[in-house]
Amino acid sequence: MFLKTGLAIFSTLILSCGTTEKQTQTTSTSETTTTETTTNTETVDSLKMLAAGYLLGTIVYSDKEGDCPYTIQMPGDKMEFYYLDPINLEEAYKIDGQKVWIKFNGLRRMNRCDKATPAELVDIKRGE
Template sequence: MFSKIGIIIFSSIIFSCGVGQNQSQNIETNSPAEIEAKKIYNKAKMAEGYLPGRIIYSELADDCEYTIQLKDGEKDFYYVDPINLNENFKRNGQTVWVKFGGLGRMNRCEKAAPVSIIEIENRDE
């Protein structure tokens, strides 16, 4: 009886150690080469005319339901109101690469100028 319990405890310990090792190997690490590759990729996307953005959802009255937050310098942000945002991109906080054109029409909300999306892609961040 003691040998069965011992085998069970020993097996549990070995199994739990093995699971811990696999989990630590699955943690994403950013090596210097990966960081540099990501920088090069981001520069290439911007050279193609894409801007990095983040989808923002709002339930506030008189606010646009979905806007795209874009960086304006190091600390500031501005927002655009995409009038033709595809349903696949209507997720709060989703990061995207986007190309858009301005529209000469009245704003639908105070904080964002209306734009027409030309191209949009998911961006991993």
């Protein structure tokens, strides 16, 4: 009986010591600068968005004749970039230079403008 009680007390002391060490480590880790935390968060968010199937693009406004008023400039593989003509772009995203994360489906229909390919936006989120 004394052995079981002694073992229980000893176990409790050992477990409580381990908890103190973890709290100390957490405190010292959380003392990082705000800049580092923000940069790491942006990188993680970018990686998460790419892993979820989103692509980063930039909203481009044009008032030239023959151009679509709003297109999304996307990075390309062989070309420097290409343009999408989103048929369902919400008014809240019609800001020239706005970075957006998008998922889209290409459309098999006649182009509304010369430089952009028609696309339907499946999902859109504000970028960095």
